[in-house]
Amino acid sequence: MTLRLYDTRAQQLRDFVPLDPENITMYVCGATVQSGPHIGHVRAALSFDILRRWLEHRYGRVTFVRNVTDIDDKVLSGATDIEPWWALAYRMEQEFTSAYAGIGILPPTYEPRATASIPQMQELISRLIERGHAYPAPDGSGDVYFDVRSWPDYGALTHQQLDAMEATEDADPRGKRNPQDFALWKGAKPDEPADAVWTSPWGAGRPGWHIECSAMSKRYLGSEFDIHGGGLDLRFPHHENELAQSTAAGDGFARYWVHNGLVTVDGQKMSKSIGNFTLAADVLAAHDPLVVRYALAAAHYRSSLDLTDSSFTEAEAALGRIETFRQRVLRAADADPAVRIPGEIPESFRTVMDDDLGVPQALAVVHDAVRAGNSALDAGDTSAAVAAARSLAAMLDVLGLDGPVAAAAGGAEASALDALVRTMIDQRAQARADKDWAAADRIRDAIAAAGITLEDSPAGTHWSIDG
Incomplete structure (x- = not known):
């Protein structure tokens, strides 16, 4: 099956045909680093991490570029006498970087800072x-503007009519020919830091936001590349302006x-400007990183995601079922290390991933493999269970979900629970040794009533919390 992606500009699914099948090129707009x-x-970065992993598979x-916008109005406004703008950035x-790494997002091939490509911006x-x-x-302010009326294709990405667009507010409008013209270069202002200024043919100043990504993508990927990614909120004006200025320049x-x-x-966009955001650091402090990754990936990447406490509870339970199966099959296979070696990815998984990165459907295939593997173990078919485990490992590797999950209680609470359950398991074993079957059954029933499953094997009795 051909990989298909939803192309925002075309407003439809398109077969993905790369420029060079041996090197997929991809640029994603990274953070403006005025605050954490x-x-x-993190959800945005994860979406493109999974796309990148699938493309690599x-x-x-895959040459993957994600920029850092380290010079911008917002960065400058957050600076203080104690912490200059470049230190804040x-x-x-x-x-x-820490938040991305925390949930296993792979580092980009290149991660350029805007301030390192000023000459390329001026050339463009x-x-x-x-x-x-x-x-x-x-x-004479030193500002330089893109003339939107000079480019007939302006609005091609978002399919808007120019006269229906609002005026651009990224620079003083006095020097503009048209209200929608946007700043390519911003002349220096007396109230801004002296070290946030570069010389240019038009006067001292700094780049506008949009020109940064056009210059960096060309520098690292060439004048034409395969995929440009970013959040839905960047379509206009940022990506619309990138497209206009790059194509108008001949790229x-x-x-x-x-x-x-x-x-x-x-139902409202999470935004720093609105103030309704949840810091990534707080989420990662409250939940296992793999749980966070699963919860963020569980909805299709193009859909909105309304995160609640139940999102993480459901993710933890799902990962718990996966880990319980993996431990079961390891015990049944006598800890054969081959169990954890990735096998073949099922065709059903490949089909849904090729269909615009259908991760929710791919997770359903993952859990089908877990159910099939558990059924094989229950039937005593260890070889079938091992095959399911190896297929599972391959799918989890592509999704970046191939690590263990910490116990839900964590720390001292987890240790205390383990000690209590093992004490009851020992009491049950003693009752069975004494042939006190009624007592053994009472203990097992009490454990089951607490939502705990026991599994007896030649290597001993193992317990897990029901998912």
């Missing part, structure tokens, strides 16, 4: 001016546009 990440940022090599960048602006699609502000730019849905709170 909320869980919506299918094609082998670096500290927040580390918080994003110069080309746009030469082609008649950009102009320096006539007031092919992105061939597929992929956008992830947003994390919502009571």
